[in-house]
Amino acid sequence: MFMKAFIESIKSLDMYSTVRVMVLKDLGKTGFSDIDLVRGVEIELPRWVAEILENKEYVKIILNVKSSDDVNKIRFQEERKSEGSKYELHKIPPNLYYEIRRLIREYEKKIDSKDPRVFQEIEKLKKSFKKILSLRYKKILYYIQVSENIDEELEKRMTLEEKIFYRLFLRNIHKWINSIAVEEGS
Numbered sequence: 001m002f003m004k005a006f007i008e009s010i011k012s013l014d015m016y017s018t019v020r021v022m023v024l025k026d027l028g029k030t031g032f033s034d035i036d037l038v039r040g041v042e043i044e045l046p047r048w049v050a051e052i053l054e055n056k057e058y059v060k061i062i063l064n065v066k067s068s069d070d071v072n073k074i075r076f077q078e079e080r081k082s083e084g085s086k087y088e089l090h091k092i093p094p095n096l097y098y099e100i101r102r103l104i105r106e107y108e109k110k111i112d113s114k115d116p117r118v119f120q121e122i123e124k125l126k127k128s129f130k131k132i133l134s135l136r137y138k139k140i141l142y143y144i145q146v147s148e149n150i151d152e153e154l155e156k157r158m159t160l161e162e163k164i165f166y167r168l169f170l171r172n173i174h175k176w177i178n179s180i181a182v183e184e185g186s
Contacts, residue, residue, distance in 0.1 A: 018044040021059040064093040068124040075128045078135040087142045091157040
């Protein structure tokens with residue numbers, strides 16, 4: 001129960017992060033941006049605003065991930081052992097997980113099309129997504145084991161979900177280790 005609430009709170013927090021959008025229709029000045037929203041302009045908006053405006057076809061959210069091929073490129077990058085270390089955490093788009101979930105939802109809306117490729121695409125996306133999560137969280141757990149301090153350079157290569165996971169586990173694992181060591185008389 002705690003983990004589900006924790007993940008939902010991360011998703012809610014993510015709605016306040018910014019995304020790039022392409023303005024499709026002139027809106028002029030709005031209450032949420034000092035910039036005139038003029039057709040053809042690219043700007044950053046809070047995700048929740050961008051999604052509302054996208055549903056009304058005023059803007060289009062610009063995504064880094066457009067297909068399972070894009071997701072697979074990221075998976076291959078994470079699988080590849082880097083020159084420096086097999087634990088190297090590669091920089092990924094900060095909202096990658098959101099974008100993959102969104103892409104899966106878009107394909108799920110197409111299920112009625114009876115096109116078997118839609119099912120295949122969904123399965124490929126889910127499989128690659130789980131593999132990326134597994135690889136990246138293993139690497140993050142490695143960094144938690146080898147350092148008691150927050151590594152801000154490492155965090156620059158993480159998504160919001162990963163940063164929260166990293167900080168939460170870093171703090172709690174080392175507290176737990178210290179409490180066990182003190183209780184055992186060490």
